Amino acid sequence: MHVSLTVNGQRAVTDVEPRTLLVHLLREELGLTGTHVGCDTSYCGACTVILDGKTVKSCTMLAVQAQGAEVTTIEGLAANGDLHPVQEGFWERHGLQCGFCTPGMIMSAVGLLSENGSPSEDEIRHGLEGNLCRCTGYHNIVRAVEYAAAKMRGEEPPAAEWEEGSS
Amino acid sequence: MGGGVVVSTTSVLGGVVKRREDPALIRGTGLYVDDLQLPGMLHVAFVRSPYAHARVVSVDASDAEGMAGVRAVYTAADVAHLGDLVTQVAVGKLRPLLAGDKVNHLGEAVAMVVADTRYGARDAADAVDVEYDPLDPVIDLKEAASDAALVHEDMESNVLLAWEGGPWGDEEAIAATQQAIADAKAQDDTVSVSFEAVNQRLLPMPIEPRSVVADWNVGYGRFTVHSSTQIAHALAGGIAQTFGLSLTDVRCIAPEVGGGFGCKLNVYNDEILVCFASQQLGRPVKFTETRRDAAGSTIHGRGWVATATITGTGDGQILGYELDGIADMGAYSQNFTVAIPFLGLFVGAGQYTFPTHWKVACVHTHTMTTDAYRGAGRPEAAYYLERAIDAFAREIGMDPAEVRRKNFIPADKFPGAATHIGFPMDTGDYETNLDALLETAGYEDLKAERDRLRTEGRLVGLGLATYVEVCGFGPSALVDLGFSWAAYKIPSGFSGSGLVRVQADGTASVIIGTGPTGQGHQTAWAQIVSNQLGIPVENIRVSHGDTAESPLGIGTFGSRSAAVDGSATYEAANKVRAKAADLAAHLLEASADDIMFADGGAHVAGSPDQQVSWSDIATLAYQPHRLPEGMEGGLEAHAVFSPGNATWPFGSHLALVEVDGDTGDVKLLRYIAMDDCGNVINPMIVDGQIHGGLAQGIGQAMFEDGDYEADGNLLKWSFVEYPLPTSADLPSFELHRTVTPTDINPLGVKGIGEAGTIGSAQTVVNAVVDALSPLGVTHVDMPLRPKRVWEAIQAAKTNGSVS
Ligand code: FES
Ligand code: FES
Numbered sequence: 028m029h030v031s032l033t034v035n036g037q038r039a040v041t042d043v044e045p046r047t048l049l050v051h052l053l054r055e056e057l058g059l060t061g062t063h064v065g066c067d068t069s070y071c072g073a074c075t076v077i078l079d080g081k082t083v084k085s086c087t088m089l090a091v092q093a094q095g096a097e098v099t100t101i102e103g104l105a106a107n108g109d110l111h112p113v114q115e116g117f118w119e120r121h122g123l124q125c126g127f128c129t130p131g132m133i134m135s136a137v138g139l140l141s142e143n144g145s146p147s148e149d150e151i152r153h154g155l156e157g158n159l160c161r162c163t164g165y166h167n168i169v170r171a172v173e174y175a176a177a178k179m180r181g182e183e184p185p186a187a188e189w190e191e192g193s194s
Numbered sequence: 195m196g197g198g199v200v201v202s203t204t205s206v207l208g209g210v211v212k213r214r215e216d217p218a219l220i221r222g223t224g225l226y227v228d229d230l231q232l233p234g235m236l237h238v239a240f241v242r243s244p245y246a247h248a249r250v251v252s253v254d255a256s257d258a259e260g261m262a263g264v265r266a267v268y269t270a271a272d273v274a275h276l277g278d279l280v281t282q283v284a285v286g287k288l289r290p291l292l293a294g295d296k297v298n299h300l301g302e303a304v305a306m307v308v309a310d311t312r313y314g315a316r317d318a319a320d321a322v323d324v325e326y327d328p329l330d331p332v333i334d335l336k337e338a339a340s341d342a343a344l345v346h347e348d349m350e351s352n353v354l355l356a357w358e359g360g361p362w363g364d365e366e367a368i369a370a371t372q373q374a375i376a377d378a379k380a381q382d383d384t385v386s387v388s389f390e391a392v393n394q395r396l397l398p399m400p401i402e403p404r405s406v407v408a409d410w411n412v413g414y415g416r417f418t419v420h421s422s423t424q425i426a427h428a429l430a431g432g433i434a435q436t437f438g439l440s441l442t443d444v445r446c447i448a449p450e451v452g453g454g455f456g457c458k459l460n461v462y463n464d465e466i467l468v469c470f471a472s473q474q475l476g477r478p479v480k481f482t483e484t485r486r487d488a489a490g491s492t493i494h495g496r497g498w499v500a501t502a503t504i505t506g507t508g509d510g511q512i513l514g515y516e517l518d519g520i521a522d523m524g525a526y527s528q529n530f531t532v533a534i535p536f537l538g539l540f541v542g543a544g545q546y547t548f549p550t551h552w553k554v555a556c557v558h559t560h561t562m563t564t565d566a567y568r569g570a571g572r573p574e575a576a577y578y579l580e581r582a583i584d585a586f587a588r589e590i591g592m593d594p595a596e597v598r599r600k601n602f603i604p605a606d607k608f609p610g611a612a613t614h615i616g617f618p619m620d621t622g623d624y625e626t627n628l629d630a631l632l633e634t635a636g637y638e639d640l641k642a643e644r645d646r647l648r649t650e651g652r653l654v655g656l657g658l659a660t661y662v663e664v665c666g667f668g669p670s671a672l673v674d675l676g677f678s679w680a681a682y683k684i685p686s687g688f689s690g691s692g693l694v695r696v697q698a699d700g701t702a703s704v705i706i707g708t709g710p711t712g713q714g715h716q717t718a719w720a721q722i723v724s725n726q727l728g729i730p731v732e733n734i735r736v737s738h739g740d741t742a743e744s745p746l747g748i749g750t751f752g753s754r755s756a757a758v759d760g761s762a763t764y765e766a767a768n769k770v771r772a773k774a775a776d777l778a779a780h781l782l783e784a785s786a787d788d789i790m791f792a793d794g795g796a797h798v799a800g801s802p803d804q805q806v807s808w809s810d811i812a813t814l815a816y817q818p819h820r821l822p823e824g825m826e827g828g829l830e831a832h833a834v835f836s837p838g839n840a841t842w843p844f845g846s847h848l849a850l851v852e853v854d855g856d857t858g859d860v861k862l863l864r865y866i867a868m869d870d871c872g873n874v875i876n877p878m879i880v881d882g883q884i885h886g887g888l889a890q891g892i893g894q895a896m897f898e899d900g901d902y903e904a905d906g907n908l909l910k911w912s913f914v915e916y917p918l919p920t921s922a923d924l925p926s927f928e929l930h931r932t933v934t935p936t937d938i939n940p941l942g943v944k945g946i947g948e949a950g951t952i953g954s955a956q957t958v959v960n961a962v963v964d965a966l967s968p969l970g971v972t973h974v975d976m977p978l979r980p981k982r983v984w985e986a987i988q989a990a991k992t993n994g995s996v997s
Contacts, residue, residue, distance in 0.1 A: 044313065051312075060229035061222015063452070065401040066485040070913040073401055101222030114220040118212060121878050124886060125712030126219030127402040127452025133220065152921040159913060161401050161453050162712045164889030164950075165921040167882060189210045189877050 032093045034059065035103025043090045050074040052090035053100060061101040061130045065159070072158030075131035075138075076100050082138035084131075084157075101130035104137070112178040113137050113171070120187060122171030124162035132158045136172045144180055146172070207725045210878040214716040214736070224450040227405035227422045228482045235407070236265055238468055238481035239315035241305040241322045242490065243297035246331035246560040246906020247345075250295050250324060253305055258318040263310035265475055267322060270294035270304075273470055279463050279526075280432040280681050283533045286354040286558060287346045289526035291463045291470075297326070298345065298525035299562050300908050301490025303463060308471050308479060331560035331906035335499050335520040338557040345525060345558040354523060354532055356555040357539045360615030374549045375514030378505050384513060387585045388503040392975045393574045395497035395522065395900035396893075397916055398567045400711070402452020403483035404492060408468040412476060417444045417469055422451045424458040424711055425749035430741045431682030432461035433469055441683055441741075448739035454711035455890070456566035457492050459751045460529040461682070464491075486911045494900055495567020497522035498535075498574050500554065504582040510592045510600045512548040517578050519554040524563035530570070531563055532556045533677060537571030537664065537752075543614035544579045545624050545662035545844055546601045550614045561902050566751060568890050569951040572663055580659040580956040584963070585972065594658050594960070595632055599625055609937060617664070619842045620936045620944075621872070627932045628660055631846040631868035634930050640850060648968060653853040657961025661953040662844040665945040666757030666936075668837030679748055687836070688754070691745040692763025694723055694770045695830035698816045700808030701733040706763060707747015708755045709739035712886075713947060714879045718756060719763055721875055722941070726767035727774070728791035729808055745832055753843075753945030756875060761939040762835035769831035777811045777829070780822055841936045841944035845869035847953045849961040858984025860896060860962055866928040867953065872935045872944035880946050881929050887950020888927055893919045894951075895958035899977050966990070 031040040034057060041056050053059045053076070062085060065073035069087040076085045077099040085098075104111045113136045116122060123129040132155065139146060139154040146154060151172045152165070160168060170188070177184040218224045241253075255267035270292040278288035293302045305322050309315035332338045332345050338352045345352050361367050379386055406421040417439070423429050423446070430446040433439070451458060464481045472479040483492065500519025506512035521535045535554040543550035552575075583601075587594040603611050605623040612618045631637075640656055647654045672678070673687035693705040704719050720734040738744060747759050771791065778796035779786040788799045797805035811829070814820055818827035850864040867884060874880050897917045902908050910916040935942030955976060962978050963971060969990040974983060 046313065054229070055231070055312075058231075059222070060225070063226070063402070064228070065403065066913055068485065068912040068914055071401055071485075101220075105221060110220070117220050118216045121213065121882050123216060123219055123712075124714070124882055125400070125402065125453040125710075126215070126224050126450060127226065127400070129219055130222045148926065152924075156920045156922040159401060159918050159920065161399060161455070161890075161918060162886045163882060164885035164887075164919075164927065165924055166885040166927050168921065169926065187210075187878075188881070 028091050030091050030094050032096050032098060034098045035100060045091060047090045048086050049088040049090045049093050050085040053085060059100050059102050063127055063130060065127065072135060073128050073131040075134040075158065077134055077138060082135050101133060104133065111137065113140065113175040115178065116171035116175035120167050120170040120174050122163065122168045128158060128160040132160060132168060136175065140176055140179060144176060146176060207721045208874050208877065211717055211721055211731055211876055213714050214720060215714060226402055226450045226452055227407060227420045230407050230420055232407065232409060232478040235478040235480055236308050236310060236475060237312045237315040238471065238479060239307050239319040240303040241307065241319050241324060243293065243300060243302045243304055245297060245326055245328050246300050246333065247329045248297050248326040249329065250293060250297060250304060251327050252325045254323040255305060257323065258307060258321040261318050261321060263314040264318045265308045265310070266471065268292065268306045268471065273467065276436050276466065276470065279466065279528065280435055280461055281527055282529045282679060282681055283527065283531065283677065284681065285532045286523060286527035287349065287525065289463060289528060289563065291467055299560050300906055301562060303491065306467050306471065308475065333559055333561065333902050333904055333906050335522055335557060335559065338559045339520045339555055345560055352557045354556045354558065356553055357535050358553040359539055360543060360550055360552065362539060362616050368551065371549045371551050375505060375516060375551055378513035383507050384505050385508065385589055386503055386505040387582065387589050388501060389585060389973050390499065390501045391578065391581060391973060393496050393498040393577055394976055396495045396567055396898050397489055397900040397910060398455045398457035398492065398495060399488065399916065399918060400453030400455055400457065403485060403488050404458060404462065405482040406465045406468050407478055407480040408472040409478040410469065410472040415443060419444065419446045419469065421446060421448060421465055422458060423448050424451065424454040424751055426709060426739050426741050427707060427746055428679055428682040428684060428748060429461050429465060431679065431684045433466065435681065435683050436466050437469065445742040448709050451709065451711040455568040456495065456570055456751060458711065459566050459749060460493055489911050489916065490562060490908055493528060493563050493565040494524065495564060495570065496574055497564050498554070500578055502578040502582040504586045506586055508590050510590065510597045512546065512586065512601045515543065515548055515550045515579065515582060517542060517552045521554050521556050522559055522561065522564055523556050524561045525558060526563050528563045528565050531565050534564065534566060534571040538575035539615060540617050540664040541572050541613065541662055542575045544576070545603055545622060545660070547603055548601055548614065552615060560906050568887065569948045572948065573891065573952045573955060576661045576952050577956045580661065581959060584960045588967065595628060595637065598660050599628060618839060620839055620938050621934050622662065622842060622844055623934050624660065624844055627844060627868055627870050628846045630930065630932050631848060631866065634868065635848050635866045653855050653965040655851050655961040655963070655965025657849045657957045657959065657964055659953060659957040659960055660846045662842055663949055663952050664840045664842055665753035665948060666837065666841035667752045667754050668758055669839045670836040684746065684748065686746060686748065688748065688758065689834050689836040690747050690759030690762045691832065691834045692759055692766045693745050693830065693832045694763065694766040696770060696808065696812050696815070698812050700812045702727065702729050704734060704736040704763060705744050706736065706738045706759055707745045708750045708759045710750060713750065713755065713883065714876065715755065718875045718879060719760065722760055722764050723767045726764060727771055728794060730794055753947035756943050757841050757939050757945050758835055758837055760943065761941050762833045764940055765833035765835060766831045769833060770829060773829060774811050776825065777814050778806055781806045781810060781814060837938055839938045841872065841938060843869065843871045843944040843946065843949050845949060845953050847957040849957045851958065851961040851965055853962060853965045853983060855987060858980035858987060860978050860983060862892065862925055862958065864928065865925060868930045868932060869949050870932045870934050871946040871949060873933065873942035875943060883946045884929055884950040885927055887948060888954050889919050889924060891951040891954025892924065892958055895955040895976050896978050897923070
């Protein structure tokens with residue numbers, strides 16, 4: 028089946044089997060392998076992308092359902108090569124280890140911050156509940172999102188724990 | 195970091211350096227195996243058994259073979275000539291590459307389908323018609339140990355061996371220990387507490403499913419295999435061994451690996467089978483697990499049932515500890531399987547002085563193989579020991595911290611201390627660490643607050659546990675105990691290696707034999723080399739995971755990479771520094787003894803203006819005609835480090851919980867950890883390792899349960915039935931450390947990958963039991979999900995144990 032959509036600002040036109048999942052279109056047809064697959068049940072969030080302004084798990088959608096949509100994947104997040112504040116936060120606050128959950132986690136965090144620019148720790152934790160990470164225990168993911176939230180508000184991010192000599 | 199360091203010091207940097215690997219990973223440009231698409235690549239799906247135990251009557255692949263895009267369907271007969279799956283510790287039944295006339299666990303691979311597309315392979319696998327004749331499975335561990343029914347009819351017993359100490363390996367001394375404990379129990383002034391507990395089976399579940407792509411080049415007679423593995427060199431060796439090739443005929447590449455936690459520390463049948471298919475079909479072949487495949491066919495961890503008995507006097511002196519347990523090996527032994535409880539034996543007596551009799555039998559059942567999952571044997575051992583000490587403290591009415599303090603091996607026994615089971619330890623100072631935790635946490639205030647809340651009827655509990663870990667394997671002498679990688683054509687034991695090459699422009703490449711699954715090797719190793727050479731971290735590139743270019747390293751597991759391969763790299767850097775000093779001395783017309791490295795170059799001691807850059811030094815190294823007589827060109831060195839012992843990190847953890855008495859819901863309010871992993875290369879990375887380790891230990895305590903049903907079914911096919919902790923389930927962690935460097939490697943580092951997991955499950959369970967203790971509850975088995983906790987509360991209420 029014919030599907031055309033816009034991905035990271037570029038038009039993509041391709042033919043897919045009707046049952047092709049959006050995540051497989053992105054990864055295997057368009058070569059955008061930054062979006063990952065971690066499960067078969069739409070549970071882990073590794074495949075999260077932004078579609079028409081909302082975060083979606085791209086394994087829950089058929090590619091053809093994205094007909095005409097605007098999709099942003101992790102590859103499209105850094106504008107003109109500059110890291111998005113959420114990407115910067117993950118780097119600055121060690122919000123990733125193996126990096127496999129990270130693209131999805133970053134996209135979800137971008138979605139979260141677009142709805143709530145000053146989330147509490149609790150709001151961050153509940154907002155990212157749909158994304159699993161097996162490496163970080165989420166501690167530094169929360170710190171990364173707090174960093175990004177402050178940056179996006181134009182404020183100085185809270186000091187890193189190691190800067191405070193926490194150990 | 196790095197620049198400006200005078201490298202005549204041997205200390206590790208210990209500073210925070212942002213990770214060198216992150217820019218690719220946060221932009222989505224890291225390459226994981228499933229991202230790979232090779233021209234002409236085919237895809238694999240497996241036909242898997244829906245039964246735990248059955249005879250395979252027939253396999254009819256004719257429909258599947260007729261489907262468009264299907265290239266081949268292989269069954270056991272096609273691969274029988276390759277033998278069983280290569281295994282390090284070949285005790286018990288080894289795994290056939292594909293099941294033949296019997297299947298022995300749910301999810302066992304019966305046939306392999308190769309097709310043009312991922313979806314097509316799946317469709318064809320569904321079309322393979324297998325007829326089974328179901329048999330009764332052996333699932334329950336006690337039943338398995340009784341040999342009432344055999345898992346494998348051609349074996350005499352389900353029990354493969356029992357690990358027993360202490361001390362280990364001396365039957366007379368074991369009998370003496372047992373006698374001493376029996377005598378203690380017979381004393382009038384002692385009390386004994388005994389309980390049976392399950393340390394449930396867990397599914398490792400890294401978020402990246404395992405994936406492998408094999409590509410046979412018939413012209414070169416060589417495999418190139420990309421795999422999401424923790425052990426690229428062993429995989430190359432395993433493939434070479436299976437196909438009768440040399441190590442140079444197999445190139446394995448582990449690119450980005452999305453978490454491992456031990457489950458990628460195995461050579462899997464699918465890795466061998468895609469090689470076979472590639473060789474047969476002359477095309478690259480990929481297999482990527484579904485999450486369902488991962489649940490049923492990637493190794494599991496834990497799976498013990500044991501009775502712990504602890505005996506001591508009312509003043510807190512423990513006189514004996516006994517553990518009698520059974521560990522589930524699953525249906526087949528793979529890489530380390532039966533060796534996992536042996537790792538538990540190492541720390542079975544903990545960091546304590548009392549006599550310990552510890553015995554764990556390894557049994558086959560009709561379930562998936564167990565093997566190394568984060569901690570591997572040590573979390574189980576620590577769980578029983580620390581639950582027992584807590585139960586004993588409660589029985590005699592003494593503070594659990596005080597009981598531990600009274601029984602620790604004292605700091606002045608080091609160096610030279612050994613566990614009661616007989617394993618020599620490196621360094622330790624347990625009391626200082628525990629006291630530091632109690633003081634930092636405000637232990638007395640927390641107790642007072644708990645007691646106050648209890649008077650309001652709230653079920654609040656404080657849980658304490660301490661641990662000693664053994665890791666950083668080595669010692670190389672493990673080879674003499676039969677643990678080696680010889681089955682993978684690597685007779686090297688547990689040594690590590692590193693290669694440091696200064697490039698012609700003065701930047702440095704570091705090539706290491708182990709690779710990360712998220713631990714930040716590219717950063718930590720750059721710090722080690724920067725510290726030794728004074729080349730800035732940003733001018734050092736660390737590569738790993740490609741057996742064609744990297745020196746031999748057996749892998750990242752057992753918290754060993756920094757301690758062993760990091761030490762090798764440190765020594766390689768020192769060799770480079772020695773040669774660079776000669777080169778700089780030649781350029782500066784000085785003596786090599788007077789050369790100092792700092793600020794990205796070298797200068798003569800006392801005259802910092804007489805200096806040359808690393809680029810000057812490297813230029814000379816690569817222009818041999820300018821070198822003095824007798825000096826060779828080039829500027830690189832390789833070193834192998836062979837540790838004399840394992841390392842023994844330790845720590846103390848404290849958890850504060852509240853239980854909802856109406857629902858059984860457990861809320862983890864605070865988690866405070868004081869770990870000691872020796873010297874720290876990068877505190878940010880070390881803390882990250884502890885965070886993740888804690889989440890997995892807490893996951894076992896509160897959420898995760900990989901146990902099979904009695905009929906051999908595994909109802910844990912997805913993250914819905916097998917809940918990993920989410921961000922909303924966990925608090926922020928409060929981490930602190932003491933620093934007791936090891937004396938067995940030049941970096942003084944012990945390893946930190948598993949400590950968080952080893953210390954945490956019992957800490958949480960101790961806290962929940964403490965919360966429920968006013969009701970008379972003395973134990974609840976993990977995971978502490980609401981239903982189980984609620985049932986424990988109801989049982990305590992109805993059986994009237996509330997006084
Ligand atoms: S791959 Fe989409 S939620 Fe797991
Ligand atoms: S960083 Fe590995 S799963 Fe999140």
